Amino acid sequence: MEGLLAILSKVGFDWQVAFANLVNFLIIFFILKHLAFKPLQKVIEKRKSEIQAGLDDTALAKTNLLTAEQKKEEILMIARQEANDIIAKAKETGDSLVVKKTEEAQLEYNKIITDGKKKSQKEFERMEREVRGQAASLIVASVEKILNEDLDEKQDKKLRERALDMMRQ
Amino acid sequence: MEWFQFKRAIPSIQPDFIFSIGSFQISNTTLYLFAIALFLFVGLLIMRPKLSTLPGKGQLMLEMMYEGVLGLIMQITASEYHAKKVFHILGALFLFIGFANFSGLIPGLTSITYDGISIFRTPTADFNTTFALAFGSVIVLHIVSIGDWGFFGHLGKFFKFKEVFQGFKQGIGAGFMSLIDFFLGLLDIVGELAKIVSLSLRLFGNMYAGEVLMVILIGSLAYAVPSLWFAMSMLSALVQAIVFGSLVTVFYMLAIKSDSSSEKRA
Numbered sequence: 001m002e003g004l005l006a007i008l009s010k011v012g013f014d015w016q017v018a019f020a021n022l023v024n025f026l027i028i029f030f031i032l033k034h035l036a037f038k039p040l041q042k043v044i045e046k047r048k049s050e051i052q053a054g055l056d057d058t059a060l061a062k063t064n065l066l067t068a069e070q071k072k073e074e075i076l077m078i079a080r081q082e083a084n085d086i087i088a089k090a091k092e093t094g095d096s097l098v099v100k101k102t103e104e105a106q107l108e109y110n111k112i113i114t115d116g117k118k119k120s121q122k123e124f125e126r127m128e129r130e131v132r133g134q135a136a137s138l139i140v141a142s143v144e145k146i147l148n149e150d151l152d153e154k155q156d157k158k159l160r161e162r163a164l165d166m167m168r169q
Numbered sequence: 170m171e172w173f174q175f176k177r178a179i180p181s182i183q184p185d186f187i188f189s190i191g192s193f194q195i196s197n198t199t200l201y202l203f204a205i206a207l208f209l210f211v212g213l214l215i216m217r218p219k220l221s222t223l224p225g226k227g228q229l230m231l232e233m234m235y236e237g238v239l240g241l242i243m244q245i246t247a248s249e250y251h252a253k254k255v256f257h258i259l260g261a262l263f264l265f266i267g268f269a270n271f272s273g274l275i276p277g278l279t280s281i282t283y284d285g286i287s288i289f290r291t292p293t294a295d296f297n298t299t300f301a302l303a304f305g306s307v308i309v310l311h312i313v314s315i316g317d318w319g320f321f322g323h324l325g326k327f328f329k330f331k332e333v334f335q336g337f338k339q340g341i342g343a344g345f346m347s348l349i350d351f352f353l354g355l356l357d358i359v360g361e362l363a364k365i366v367s368l369s370l371r372l373f374g375n376m377y378a379g380e381v382l383m384v385i386l387i388g389s390l391a392y393a394v395p396s397l398w399f400a401m402s403m404l405s406a407l408v409q410a411i412v413f414g415s416l417v418t419v420f421y422m423l424a425i426k427s428d429s430s431s432e433k434r435a
Contacts, residue, residue: 011296011373012183017196021292022301024202029261031206035213037257039220040235047222 132167139163179381184295185286197288198295205268205292238263241411245418255421258309262302263414269293270376270406274399293376293409296369303368306417307361314424329354368416375409 005013140159184196220228238260243252273279273291281288292298315323325331329351336347379402387395 008296008300010182011370012181013296013300014184014194014196016193017184017199017295017297018301018304020193020195020199021202021295021298022305024199024206025261025265025298025302025305027206028202028209028265029258031210031213032261032264033257035210035217036231037235037260039217040231043220043222043224043228044232044235050222 132164135167136160136163179384180287180290180294180377182296182377184297185290187283187286187288196295196297197286197290198292198298201272201289202269202292202298204289205272209268234264235260238414241415242418245415246422251422251425255313255418259414259418259421262306262417263410266293266302266372266413267407267410269298270410271403273376273380274402274406291376291380293372294380296373296377299369299373299376300365302372302413303365306368306420307365310417310420310424311361313421317425327354327358364420368413372409372413375405379405 140156140163143159184198186194186196187200188195216227216231219225224232239252239256241263242256242259243249246252246255269292273294278289279287279291311323314326318326329347333344333347333351337344383395383398383402386398
């Protein structure tokens with residue numbers, strides 16, 4: 001051992017210096033461990049977790065986007081189906097309404113025509129009666145003038161009736 | 170050869186003492202290491218609150234070193250569990266040696282003298298620093314090995330009595346083979362000492378030789394060549410830090426069980 005120490009002393013070995021330098025290394029080790037390695041490790045781990053969280057979020061967003069697109073397609077398909085149903089139903093309702101209204105209009109038309117005819121007939125008959133009455137009066141007046149004599153009430157009535165009968169014929 | 174001469178003093182292989190505290194002498198490398206520790210402490214204390222997930226330039230540089238060293242240890246151990254387990258001590262070793270090697274290349278720093286002695290000397294160009302590192306590393310490796318194998322399991326790697334007993338129980342041939350294995354186990358004790366010597370002398374030799382050659386080249390050839398050697402020294406400083414750290418990492422992997430139960434538990 002002494003021989004080894006003698007050899008080592010030739011290259012400058014001194015246990016005191018070696019011990020002091022070892023202590024210095026240990027001091028540097030503790031400084032690096034507590035002020036560099038551990039804080040750096042924490043920061044790197046935090047960054048890695050943040051990046052991972054970002055990647056996870058991106059993947060989740062992509063999945064959500066795909067799901068949303070699928071849902072959108074499904075909703076659109078249902079909406080199209082519903083729209084088609086509504087249009088078909090509306091068309092059906094419209095057609096039946098047109099038929100119904102047409103029938104109602106036809107009935108109304110017929111009623112108006114019938115009522116018009118009846119009214120015309122009544123008016124015609126009333127006018128006929130008036131014309132006849134007036135014509136009878138005119139005839140009586142004419143006959144009176146021709147005869148230059150006043151007819152009594154009885155004759156007048158008789159004449160009027162005869163005039164009316166003639167007109168009827 | 171009169172044209173080839175240099176006037177600068179070649180650094181001594183022996184440690185230079187600046188002052189003493191009682192009977193304890195303080196060398197220039199000890200002082201330099203203390204200055205590095207102080208610099209790191211102050212620098213990191215200022216930097217620490219500024220660390221954020223959006224790094225600045227300084228933090229990026231620190232993170233690059235952190236990731237680089239962790240990646241290297243992970244490559245050697247081929248295990249994330251072991252790399253993270255030993256990163257603090259091995260990472261500190263990597264960075265300490267790298268920083269110490271590079272600190273000797275700061276121009277003008279070694280020219281600051283006190284009583285004719287350079288105050289700052291490349292720490293790894295002093296055998297005491299490299300020896301302390303190698304000795305400390307081997308002690309840590311033995312502690313790790315005891316933690317993994319158990320105390321008697323660890324001793325059993327060097328004193329293979331059990332294997333000799335089992336070998337002779339099987340037969341004479343197997344017994345003699347186990348005897349050879351027993352002597353190889355004893356040789357491993359020498360190997361552990363050799364680890365300290367080889368690790369420390371390799372780093373010290375490279376750094377000290379580099380420093381001596383730098384003095385010779387700067388003293389004799391003022392232009393071009395010293396610059397090239399300066400660049401070479403920077404590469405050497407980095408390579409030596411990697412070599413030392415890598416070897417300790419390899420020794421760590423040899424010290425633990427190959428199918429480490431602790432890794433399985435983790």
